[in-house]
Structure formats: structure tokens, C-alpha cells
Amino acid sequence: MSGLFDMPSYLEYSYFGLVGLHLREALIPVLAGLLVALPLAQLCVRVRWLYPPVLWVTTILYAIPSLAFFVVLIDYTGLSETTVMIPLAVYSLVVLVPAIVDGVRAVPQETLAAATAMGFGPVRRYLQVQLPIAAPAIIAGLRVACVSSISLVSVGMLIGNQGALGNMLDAGLKYDQPRLVWLSVGGTAVLATAVDAVLIGLRLLLTPWMPRGARTPAVKEATG
Amino acid sequence: MRDADGFGRHPAHNRENGSFRTRAPGPESSSGERSRLSPQLLAQSRPEAGDFCQTRRVFGALIRIDSVTKRYPDGTVAVDRLSLEIPDRAITVLVGPSGCGKTTTLRMINRMVEPSEGTILLDGKDIQQQPVNTLRRSMGYVIQNAGLFQHRTILDNIATVPRLLGWGKERSRARARELMDRVGLDGTLARRYPYQLSGGQQQRVGVARALAADPPVLLMDEPFSAVDPVVRKGLQDELLRIQEELAKTIVFVTHDIDEAVKLGTMVAVMRTGGRLAQFAPPAELLTDPADAFVEDFLGTDRGIRRLSFFTAAGLDLLTAPIVAVDATAEQIAARDTADVPYLLVTDLDGRPLGWAESGELTAGSIETDRLLPHGRPFAAGTDSLRAALDCAVLSPTGWAVAVDGEGRAAGVVSQQTIAEAIRGAHANSARTTQKVAP
Known part of the structure; x- marks a missing residue:
């Protein structure tokens, strides 16, 4: 009767349209979270006592159910994508802030001292030394944030047609269509895996300076 | 030219022994001009040290640390009223036990630590008056573990x-x-x-990174402490070689007195509490420690180490007890003298092979593998008395072998002769010797 990827019209999108929407609703919040987390984390690095309270706040925000967020946000942003994405962005902070703070703090003291002694100002030192060296830790945080965000987008179905693959799951359950259930669950899993793989690739691309075990023959191994 | 220029300009320095380490800033410091001290002048101001440190040239102070104190908010004093004149184009070593404020002092020079009191002048200008990053880019900085x-x-x-x-x-x-x-x-x-x-x-x-912009000043904070002794020695020799070529003003921090003595043109010994115990060339430090603390810090073998500053060039080498491996019976008989109980056998090129006991050699059938090992020889012209003594002590016969530049035996010398030379070197202050690598 119909192809594997044919969607009922009430879902308003084709299958790949839903996948695209899902991706957008999941990743834009993480990107927004990163933009907030970077300065926030830098503040926590510079003002040490600020870090624990900031962590508590992000944890408490993470504990608020998205439904509660929606109830408040609907008054302002309606039944829109934005309403789904704002809580997701807030949730990503709980992973991203500590990832960046710990990553930046893990930059060796002597590297920082050397940078200062060579005449790096604080901004240049942050951008050219601390952030690049913290990149692996930040990307590790991004991986967790992205995967969790991709799974959380589904709750968007609570405010109508904003759950992307979540709506498909809902429809599959409601109308007893296992095909839709499988497409939704499988699609979400593939999406999460693919985004994770892209981020791993990004890390490899950005950090050729990381020891990579047997892949790169090190001088030390060759001589010792 | 520098020397001639500076000579006689500071008659005050001639007045008292050790004036270099204690004198107050002269009028030239306030006018920003660099004072210049000639080697002759230093030699005169320290009679017993000057005779063997003349060849280590000391120029005027490029960095002048003037009664600098660093006190932290909790009341800890890291550096206490320190005054130092760090000479231009030379290696000045700050050495002392941990907590003596040597690293703090170094970090005050590039303003990574700001002094609580006192001033630091670079080339006559107060470093506080310069933009901090400009100042730092004009100073190379090398730290432990490189900090790459x-x-x-x-x-x-x-x-x-x-x-x-x-x-x-x-x-x-x-x-x-x-x-x-x-x-x-x-x-x-x-x-x-x-x-x-x-x-x-x-x-x-x-080190390369620190030198990249060709800065006049190099600050080195225990740069070689984290590497193994063999690599460390290589790096030290390399630094001396580079310094020979580039003549930077180097401030070098270490806790290792041997490193300080080896590298330093001037050595500042600091004690816990951030106070200066002594500021002197290494030879003077070893000869004439200012107090019990410095003496204790120098360790028990400072007498031996001081021998590094005396050349072995003046030793009376005996050439009589040396025979080639193809020597005739007459030659062996002629060389076999009563005052030396051993004969040194060399190969046909004159390189030492080993010792034989007097009367044991038979012409034409010298078995080289039965000879006593001669140990590591010393270089007759360039090594120090310390090296010569070391060879004699390690030699199974008690005699040290001297070789020339090509490795040919230049002569042999006994422990007794070396001991006499040491006594002579100590006594004869007019004798000119030079520091050579230990």
C-alpha cells in the first residue's frame, strides 16, 4: 500500500523532513548552550568561588521537568519550536559548563606560565592557549549534550506537532502502527550515533597534537 | 674596548674586597647609565679570587635589583630587601634551597610577580614604567618541563x-x-x-622558543631539573656553547650548586626567607664562602670542585716512562727508570694502550691484552686539575695519563705531582689559570 518511509499526513512532514526538524530542534539548543556556557565557564575559572553555585543552579535547572518549562514558556513563545528548544538549551548547560571549566583548568600550570611570560595578554591566552588545549574536553561535553538533546526533543509532542520523531512515535503507539514506532526509535538512535561520530571526527581533526596510541608512531617509542 | 672604557671609572670598587656584592648603587645608576666593571678591576678587588677568574669576563649591570622585597598578603616574606647587579652578557645563577625566593626573584624581573617594595631597573629603566607584555616579549623565558x-x-x-x-x-x-x-x-x-x-x-x-625573537635577556627557571643527569649535562654544555655565540644576559635559577658553579659567571646564593647570602663568581664562592650557611650549601667536596678552576696545563709531565709497542730491548731498558715503577705502552701512533710493571716488558713480544688499564686520560692543555686528579685517583697505578689533542700520550703524572701542583696553585696567587669544564 505504502512505502516504508511514507508518513501519515497529520504528521505534516515527510520522514526525512521529520529527521531534519529533529536534528534542528536538538542541535540549535546545544549550540546556544555552548555560546552561554563559554563565557559562564570562563567566569567560573577566573572567579573560583563562583563555580560551585553555578553548578548547583545548572543542576537544579536540569531537574525541572520540561513540561513545567513548556507551561511557563507557552505564554511567551506559543506552541513553537522555540518553546521546545529553550529548555533543551538550559539542560545542555549542566554538561557543558563543567566540561569547559574542567578542560580549561586542566591546562598545565607551566604552559600557562610560559604563555604569560612570553607576553600573551589574558584574552589572547584564553583564545589561543587555554581553549584549544581544552578542546578535547569541550567536545567530550558536546557529545553528551548532543546525544541527550536528540533523545529529549521527542517531548516536544506534548505541545502539539513539535516533537519531530517523537510525534511519529506517538502516532505509531496511538494508531497501532509498529512501522512508525520502529522508524522513530531507529531514526533517533541512528541520528544520535551519526552526530556523535561527526563530533569524534571533529575532535580528531582539531587535535592532531593528541597522543593517539599506536596510530601515530612517536619518537619516544621508536627510540625507547 | 668595554674593559678599557670601564677601567678606572669606579675607583670605589678597588677599595674593599667584595665590594661588588655589597656596594650601594653609584651615581651612574640614578642617571641610568650602565656601570662597567673590568676583569682587572674585579681581580684587584678580590685578590685571592681574581687570579683564577680573570678569563671570565664581567660587564656592567644590565639588570639592577634594588632592595626589592616581596611580601604576600598573609605576611609571608618571599624576598627580603634583595639587591643584586646582574651583569650584562653573562650567566647569573640564583641558587638556594627551596623557599629561598629564587624563583620569585626571577619572576619579578618579568613582572609575573610584582615587588612589594624596591625597584628593578633594566638597562637603567624602571621595569614598572614599561608595558608589561612588551617587557615580557623582550625576555626569553624557559621553565622546568619546557611548558610547551x-x-x-x-x-x-x-x-x-x-x-x-x-x-x-x-x-x-x-x-x-x-x-x-x-x-x-x-x-x-x-x-x-x-x-x-x-x-x-x-x-x-x-630554549629555542625563548631565543626566537632574539631577546637581550633570558630568564631560566630550573630548566634542566626534570631531565636525567646525562641529558642535563648535554643541555648545560649546549647552553654554554650557545651563550658563547650569543652573549645574552641570562638569569638562571637552580637548586643544584654543581649546576650553578658550572654555568654561572656570577652566583647568588640565597637563603630561606629570601635573603642574599653571597654574590660572587663561582671560584670565589668555593674558595671563600661568606658564612657557615654558604659553606654548608656548597657541600663537603668544595675543595675538590674548586680544582675545576685550576688548569692542568702547568703540570710537570714525565715522558720518560713511555714506550711504543714495537720498542727494542735497548729502548725499554733506557726508559725503565727507578723513579717510576711502571711503563706506559702506546700503539704505533702514540696512543696509550696500558701500563706494564717495571721490568716486565720483553722487546718484540709485548702482549697488549695483559697490560693494566690506563683509565680515562686527561687533556694536557685544556683539562683542569680536577680532571687530572680524578684520572690519577682512578688509575690502578696511581699515575694519570695526559693526552694531546689527537689522543697521543703527552706524558704521565703521579698523584704526588698533582698534589704539589694543587698546593702551588693555592699558594701562588700570581699564577694565571682558567676555568675549564670539570
Whole structure:
């Protein structure tokens, strides 16, 4: 009767349209979270006592159910994508802030001292030394944030047609269509895996300076 | 020219022994002019030290630390009213036990630590008056474990300061390649990352990086402490070689007195609480420690180490007890004298093979593998009395073998003769000797 990827019209999108929407609703919040987390984390690095309270706040925000967020946000942003994405962005902070703070703090003291002694100002030192060296830790945080965000987008179905693959799951359950259930669950899993793989690739691309075990023959191994 | 220029300009320095370490800033310091001290002058101001440190040239102070104190908010005093004149184009070593404020002092020179009191003048100008990053870019900085940027290639690590100074990418990299060569790093390492290098190689990169923008001043904070002794010795020799070529003003912090004595033109011994115990050339330090603390810090073998500053060139070498492996019976008989109980056998080129007991050799059938080992020989013209004594002590016969530049036996010398030479060197203050590597 119909192809594997044919969607009922009430879902308003084709299958790949839903996948695209899902991706957008999941990743834009993480990107927004990163933009907030970077300065926030830098503040926590510079003002040490600020870090624990900031962590508590992000944890408490993470504990608020998205439904509660929606109830408040609907008054302002309606039944829109934005309403789904704002809580997701807030949730990503709980992973991203500590990832960046710990990553930046893990930059060796002597590297920082050397940078200062060579005449790096604080901004240049942050951008050219601390952030690049913290990149692996930040990307590790991004991986967790992205995967969790991709799974959380589904709750968007609570405010109508904003759950992307979540709506498909809902429809599959409601109308007893296992095909839709499988497409939704499988699609979400593939999406999460693919985004994770892209981020791993990004890390490899950005950090050729990381020891990579047997892949790169090190001088030390060759001589010792 | 420098020497002639400076000579006689500061008659005050002649007045008292050790004036270099205690005198108050002269009028020339306030006018910003660099004072110049000639070697002759130093020799005169320290009669017993001058005779063997003349060849270590000391120029005027480039960095003047003037009663500087660093007190932390909790009341700890890291550096206490320290005054030092760090000579131009020489290595000044700050040495002392941990907590003596030597690193703090170093960090005050590039303003990574700001002094609570006192001033530091660089080339006559107060460092507080200069923009901090400009100041720092004019000073190379080398630290323990190198502190390399792990995310940059070796070449880009070295090119850091030129890039900060706004040099173009290509020019900076060309300069970096030049420096890799200068510090003895293979060009093939240029594209590698720090984790792919050994500790010693990383430290060389650290030195190259510090030298990249050709700064007049080099600050080195225990740079060689974290590498093994063999690599450390190599790095020290390399630093002396580079210094010979570049003549930077180097301030070097270490807790290792041997390193201080080896590298320093001047050595500042600091004691816990950030006070200066003594500021003197290493030979004077070993000869004439200012107090019990310095003496204790120098360790038990300072007498032996001091011998590094006396040349072995003046030793009376005996050439009589040396025979070639193809010697005739007459030659052996002629060489076999009663005052030397051994004969040194050499190969046909004159290189030492080993010792034979007097009367044991038979012409035509000298078995070289039955000879007593001669041990490591010393270089007759260039080694120190310390090296000669060491050879004699280690030699199974008690006689040291001296060799010339080609490794041919130049003569043999006994422990007794070396001991006499040591007594002579101590007594004869007019004798000119030079510091050579131990």
C-alpha cells in the first residue's frame, strides 16, 4: 500500500523532513548552550568561588521537568519550536559548563606560565592557549549534550506537532502502527550515533597534537 | 674596548674586597647609565679570587635589583630587601634551597610577580614604567618541563614570540628553523607535536622558543631539573656553547650548586626567607664562602670542585716512562727508570694502550691484552686539575695519563705531582689559570 518511509499526513512532514526538524530542534539548543556556557565557564575559572553555585543552579535547572518549562514558556513563545528548544538549551548547560571549566583548568600550570611570560595578554591566552588545549574536553561535553538533546526533543509532542520523531512515535503507539514506532526509535538512535561520530571526527581533526596510541608512531617509542 | 672604557671609572670598587656584592648603587645608576666593571678591576678587588677568574669576563649591570622585597598578603616574606647587579652578557645563577625566593626573584624581573617594595631597573629603566607584555616579549623565558604548547607543532612553538611581535608567518617560521638548528634539533622534528619528543628534546625546544625573537635577556627557571643527569649535562654544555655565540644576559635559577658553579659567571646564593647570602663568581664562592650557611650549601667536596678552576696545563709531565709497542730491548731498558715503577705502552701512533710493571716488558713480544688499564686520560692543555686528579685517583697505578689533542700520550703524572701542583696553585696567587669544564 505504502512505502516504508511514507508518513501519515497529520504528521505534516515527510520522514526525512521529520529527521531534519529533529536534528534542528536538538542541535540549535546545544549550540546556544555552548555560546552561554563559554563565557559562564570562563567566569567560573577566573572567579573560583563562583563555580560551585553555578553548578548547583545548572543542576537544579536540569531537574525541572520540561513540561513545567513548556507551561511557563507557552505564554511567551506559543506552541513553537522555540518553546521546545529553550529548555533543551538550559539542560545542555549542566554538561557543558563543567566540561569547559574542567578542560580549561586542566591546562598545565607551566604552559600557562610560559604563555604569560612570553607576553600573551589574558584574552589572547584564553583564545589561543587555554581553549584549544581544552578542546578535547569541550567536545567530550558536546557529545553528551548532543546525544541527550536528540533523545529529549521527542517531548516536544506534548505541545502539539513539535516533537519531530517523537510525534511519529506517538502516532505509531496511538494508531497501532509498529512501522512508525520502529522508524522513530531507529531514526533517533541512528541520528544520535551519526552526530556523535561527526563530533569524534571533529575532535580528531582539531587535535592532531593528541597522543593517539599506536596510530601515530612517536619518537619516544621508536627510540625507547 | 668595554674593559678599557670601564677601567678606572669606579675607583670605589678597588677599595674593599667584595665590594661588588655589597656596594650601594653609584651615581651612574640614578642617571641610568650602565656601570662597567673590568676583569682587572674585579681581580684587584678580590685578590685571592681574581687570579683564577680573570678569563671570565664581567660587564656592567644590565639588570639592577634594588632592595626589592616581596611580601604576600598573609605576611609571608618571599624576598627580603634583595639587591643584586646582574651583569650584562653573562650567566647569573640564583641558587638556594627551596623557599629561598629564587624563583620569585626571577619572576619579578618579568613582572609575573610584582615587588612589594624596591625597584628593578633594566638597562637603567624602571621595569614598572614599561608595558608589561612588551617587557615580557623582550625576555626569553624557559621553565622546568619546557611548558610547551602541546597543541602547536615544534616549529610554531618556537615561532610564538615572533608571531606575537607581529612578524609574518613565513619569516617567523624561517627564524624558528634557524633556531632549531642552533639548539641542535633535527629539522625533521619541525612538524611534530611536543608529545612526540623526549624530555631533553622538549627542553631544547623551550630554549629555542625563548631565543626566537632574539631577546637581550633570558630568564631560566630550573630548566634542566626534570631531565636525567646525562641529558642535563648535554643541555648545560649546549647552553654554554650557545651563550658563547650569543652573549645574552641570562638569569638562571637552580637548586643544584654543581649546576650553578658550572654555568654561572656570577652566583647568588640565597637563603630561606629570601635573603642574599653571597654574590660572587663561582671560584670565589668555593674558595671563600661568606658564612657557615654558604659553606654548608656548597657541600663537603668544595675543595675538590674548586680544582675545576685550576688548569692542568702547568703540570710537570714525565715522558720518560713511555714506550711504543714495537720498542727494542735497548729502548725499554733506557726508559725503565727507578723513579717510576711502571711503563706506559702506546700503539704505533702514540696512543696509550696500558701500563706494564717495571721490568716486565720483553722487546718484540709485548702482549697488549695483559697490560693494566690506563683509565680515562686527561687533556694536557685544556683539562683542569680536577680532571687530572680524578684520572690519577682512578688509575690502578696511581699515575694519570695526559693526552694531546689527537689522543697521543703527552706524558704521565703521579698523584704526588698533582698534589704539589694543587698546593702551588693555592699558594701562588700570581699564577694565571682558567676555568675549564670539570
